[in-house]
Amino acid sequence: MTPFEAELSSRLEAIRAQGLYRQLRRIDSPQATRIEIDGRSFLNFASNDYLGLAKEPALAEASIKAVEKFGSGSGASRLICGSLSPHCELEELLADFKQTEAALSFSSGYSAAVGTICALMGKDDIIVLDKLVHASIVDAARLSGAKIRVFDHNDLNDLEKILQWADAKQIDGTTKRPNVLIVTESIFSMDGDSAPLREIVELKNKHGAWLMVDEAHGTGLYGLNRRGLAEELGVSSEIEVQMGTLGKAIGASGGYICGSRNLVDLLINRARSFIFSTAPVPASAAAATAGLRFMRSADGESRRNNLKERVKTFRAVRGLGPEQVWSAIQPIIIGSETAAVETAVKLRDAGVFVPAVRYPTVARGAARLRITLTAGHTEDELAELFNVLETVGLGSGCNEAK
Numbered sequence: 001m002t003p004f005e006a007e008l009s010s011r012l013e014a015i016r017a018q019g020l021y022r023q024l025r026r027i028d029s030p031q032a033t034r035i036e037i038d039g040r041s042f043l044n045f046a047s048n049d050y051l052g053l054a055k056e057p058a059l060a061e062a063s064i065k066a067v068e069k070f071g072s073g074s075g076a077s078r079l080i081c082g083s084l085s086p087h088c089e090l091e092e093l094l095a096d097f098k099q100t101e102a103a104l105s106f107s108s109g110y111s112a113a114v115g116t117i118c119a120l121m122g123k124d125d126i127i128v129l130d131k132l133v134h135a136s137i138v139d140a141a142r143l144s145g146a147k148i149r150v151f152d153h154n155d156l157n158d159l160e161k162i163l164q165w166a167d168a169k170q171i172d173g174t175t176k177r178p179n180v181l182i183v184t185e186s187i188f189s190m191d192g193d194s195a196p197l198r199e200i201v202e203l204k205n206k207h208g209a210w211l212m213v214d215e216a217h218g219t220g221l222y223g224l225n226r227r228g229l230a231e232e233l234g235v236s237s238e239i240e241v242q243m244g245t246l247g248k249a250i251g252a253s254g255g256y257i258c259g260s261r262n263l264v265d266l267l268i269n270r271a272r273s274f275i276f277s278t279a280p281v282p283a284s285a286a287a288a289t290a291g292l293r294f295m296r297s298a299d300g301e302s303r304r305n306n307l308k309e310r311v312k313t314f315r316a317v318r319g320l321g322p323e324q325v326w327s328a329i330q331p332i333i334i335g336s337e338t339a340a341v342e343t344a345v346k347l348r349d350a351g352v353f354v355p356a357v358r359y360p361t362v363a364r365g366a367a368r369l370r371i372t373l374t375a376g377h378t379e380d381e382l383a384e385l386f387n388v389l390e391t392v393g394l395g396s397g398c399n400e401a402k
């Protein structure tokens with residue numbers, strides 16, 4: 001074994017020893033409430049395809065049309081010659097959907113976070129993060145070189161303390177105040193709870209900070225027009241940077257930023273993950289456009305309502321009280337990494353696919369089964385889930401988050 005391979009083996013062994021080893025699993029079917037692995041069908045409670053759009057024919061047809069007209073590749077980055085009409089149509093629709101002056105699409109939500117935060121913030125600035133924000137935002141904040149302060153999850157007092165501390169700061173050698181950017185999610189990806197966006201908006205206005213909200217798990221699900229939780233809480237126009245992904249409820253892939261014309265123009269000029277990367281393939285942009293259209297239609301509304309009903313059933317049967325904001329993400333906290341993995345294996349043996357989410361996705365010792373409900377799940381499929389949970393000792397009334 002070469003020294004390189006020996007080093008890798010020992011690192012992998014350390015990951016295994018902590019119960020944190022991960023493997024890819026090959027899925028041989030489209031995303032749906034049932035998926036096929038190794039010739040066996042599993043009931044799927046793992047997907048973020050909340051509205052069941054990932055295999056919706058309208059999206060596939062839009063992709064095929066885009067391939068027929070524009071081919072498979074986009075040829076270059078957006079600023080060279082890769083800015084094709086499917087990208088531009090997607091961005092016009094996104095701005096119209098979110099009712100912002102402009103929108104910019106990225107190849108993923110991850111790259112939207114990294115490009116945007118690094119374009120806006122630098123070493124003289126301060127980024128204030130909720131403790132549970134997504135890894136893409138944490139990585140972005142670190143890469144930007146700005147000072148990072150973390151407030152306890154959804155803790156407004158802690159947030160205000162940090163904003164007061166920032167108020168007193170001056171950029172070294174000047175009398176200028178640093179820019180302060182607060183970043184949070186609307187619906188938290190691994191807990192399914194929601195941020196108090198109204199109160200956060202109040203605080204950021206009081207202290208002259210900027211606010212970026214990641215609606216990865218809110219877009220398509222909340223508000224009269226399904227723009228997200230910010231719409232439902234009536235604060236969209238107060239959020240400087242509205243971020244989201246096209247890969248979850250929208251059923252395609254990619255990320256987006258919605259905001260002012262100036263914000264988007266600055267990102268086109270300064271967001272390195274946008275500038276130095278080949279444009280997404282035309283099929284991907286076209287699928288996202290079709291996904292947005294579907295989601296905004298009456299069918300999208302009825303899918304959202306179906307999902308809401310399934311969540312209601314889940315919480316009623318599991319003996320969970322009402323949530324402040326309903327959510328498709330319903331974790332069962334296990335604690336130990338090994339125990340979570342063992343339980344997930346037992347569920348799989350019984351034909352139910354639920355991921356065991358572990359460090360570094362969540363804190364050490366807070367491993368969980370992350371159950372996600374989607375609009376396509378039937379009441380019968382839920383009943384099957386409840387039965388199987390019962391057989392692994394996770395019947396109604398067991399320790400659940402929220």
Ligand SMILES: *Cc1c(COP(=O)(O)O)cnc(C)c1O
Nearest residue numbers: 108109110134189216245247254
């Ligand atoms: C999935 C996710 C992202 C990343 O989006 P991708 O399009 O999958 O790269 C960002 N933030 C949150 C909260 C997410 O759940």
